[in-house]
């Protein structure tokens with residue numbers, strides 16, 4: 056029976072043979088306490104539980120389009136490995152990895168969850184990642200520290216929009232992968248269709264290691280193409296949990312058609328592998344050239360492993376996680392074909408030798424223990440009660456404890472060796488993407504080695520910069536809205552809550568509105584902002600008010616322009632005097648970057664000290680954060696600093712201020728064009744509802760690019776301005792009786808037409824009106840109109856609105 060206690064902090068004890076480990080649970084999470092049993096009986100000692108040999112570790116992620124079955128597959132893995140005694144279900148909201156209240160209520164994964172378990176003689180550190188496009192950053196930061204991944208597909212849908220995104224992310228981090236065609240039990244599930252779509256859309260070479268026995272309702276098992284064994288799941292009398300299956304050689308007499316199919320599939324696999332692996336090709340061309348049946352399964356498996364690690368092809372398996380079929384062979388394949396941490400090559404490891412080098416990749420906030428920082432150790436070891444040095448923050452921090460993660464529960468451990476992932480307690484400064492080493496001296500020594508290396512290779516790597524493990528690029532948010540506490544007295548609490556949430560979620564941006572002083576929340580999508588709002592209420596007990604969701608437009612310039620500015624100010628007894636002259640030009644080519652490219656005229660660069668250059672660049676960058684027309688970031692501009700004269704006593708702050716003012720003048724002169732986010736939209740809709748969906752798209756300035764067939768459904772691929780997509784899910788649901796699904800992803804920024812631009816300007820600027828309100832009226836007025844109010848001065852409000 057499942058224990059559903061929720062509440063404050065508690066401790067329980069886990070026994071590894073005779074050693075008792077303390078297990079703690081994050082207190083603030085609304086969780087159902089799961090029944091974790093002790094690890095499998097063949098674990099020899101505590102040491103082998105905590106830090107298995109590196110070759111026996113698999114750090115893997117589960118990634119896919121939304122609803123492909125990642126969490127269901129993960130839950131089965133935990134069950135078969137013995138870490139949970141009862142199977143949870145996404146639809147019942149009781150899986151181990153979806154432990155946040157919002158995840159359980161909505162049946163979707165929002166944050167990645169790490170679990171550690173053993174399968175046969177291997178330690179698997181697994182991260183279940185979200186599939187919704189609003190949480191793509193969450194996927195990427197996990198991929199950054201993983202050595203391999205399982206891409207899960209809905210076998211009735213093949214490759215879907217978000218699969219492409221996560222596949223590209225895995226390509227970027229060069230992660231070897233296995234494909235798992237899930238939902239083989241579903242109506243319209245098709246192994247052939249899914250494989251074909253992997254070939255076509257992911258442009259990869261699938262290696263079919265299994266064939267399904269039956270499809271949709273008749274799906275009952277698999278054939279292992281490598282060993283020619285059939286695997287059939289047999290329900291026991293009262294429990295069909297998938298633990299009971301039979302593996303035996305497939306004989307021609309069992310099923311002559313299937314036998315022939317498997318024979319052909321094995322021959323094709325051998326030819327494919329021989330094409331991609333020279334060592335195996337020699338074997339095939341030598342003594343076994345006449346009869347492929349004689350090629351030993353282990354030789355074929357080793358070659359498939361080499362090919363997978365080199366990312367020349369991807370093994371494909373299939374099953375139905377929900378119907379408890381195919382997960383144990385998937386676990387075997389993870390240990391067989393995905394790399395151990397020491398099989399991945401990282402250039403930086405040679406600079407650290409045996410010193411500690413770790414990457415912080417995720418932060419969780421625990422109300423009692425403070426920030427819990429997830430780290431992956433690449434070299435050296437981590438020990439509790441020790442000091443570590445954060446290279447990004449240039450600070451030394453003390454780590455008090457080390458914990459192994461089991462979703463929302465953790466086990467305290469005495470050390471962490473290379474290749475492993477764990478949680479640290481006590482690191483207050485470290486954030487996602489920070490590189491952690493043992494001491495400042497160790498960082499300097501590694502920087503020296505890296506510098507020597509760079510010199511030998513004639514590359515320019517500047518000292519400590521080369522030591523930073525690449526973090527994760529955080530895309531600019533596309534939505535924003537104001538957020539208000541219920542009363543001024545709770546503003547500080549709200550600020551604290553937001554800063555904790557920001558550390559957990561680097562894609563969440565919080566900034567003050569320079570006009571009104573209000574807090575602005577910027578996020579990756581409607582769902583993202585909704586979840587943050589909900590978390591503030593549940594986890595921090597603050598009922599906040601959100602302004603209407605607005606689009607994060609961009610600004611750019613139409614022409615080149617020059618401007619000159621003189622700043623002459625005396626502060627105290629010091630005279631600060633700067634004269635700056637800049638030219639701005641639109642950048643050709645599509646970059647969509649808000650970072651201006653800065654060039655110096657020869658007469659400036661010749662005499663420019665480094666600190667002064669920093670001040671100039673600060674001024675230029677700051678002026679691009681808020682464009683001159685509507686205050687949106689300015690993108691795609693080149694800047695030339697044509698001249699600069701600075702009085703000897705002038706502070707760098709004054710230089711920045713003067714350059715920034717000069718830039719604002721130049722930008723205004725150059726003429727501003729507003730750019731709006733253009734989204735890639737993919738709608739999967741039945742033939743019956745296709746015309747309704749297309750007619751609606753036409754009214755949303757949608758540009759339909761392609762209509763594809765996906766089994767019995769149609770997939771509409773279109774580009775639509777984000778401004779037209781507010782509340783689209785409700786409209787699409789009513790148009791298609793809830794049968795259609797869609798994904799939306801930022802494609803680019805496009806220029807607004809002059810009419811659209813002036814309509815936007817009117818909407819946003821309107822009239823300047825002064826009103827006197829008391830506090831209660833302000834709040835209710837704000838909810839109804841969603842206008843922009845200054846938090847600081849409640850009584851006298853100045854805002855812009857065309858409505859009044």
Ligand SMILES: Nc1nc2c(ncn2[C@@H]2O[C@H](COP(=O)(O)OP(=O)(O)OP(=O)(O)O)[C@@H](O)[C@H]2O)c(=O)[nH]1
Nearest residue numbers: 121122123124125126127163164186238375376377
């Ligand atoms: N028919 C069928 N349904 C499945 C299977 N696996 C999962 N499902 C269902 O698909 C839905 C989504 O499952 P999840 O495991 O939450 O999928 P997910 O990929 O983790 O979803 P997100 O994390 O929200 O992207 C649930 O209703 C599951 O019950 C399967 O093998 N067959």
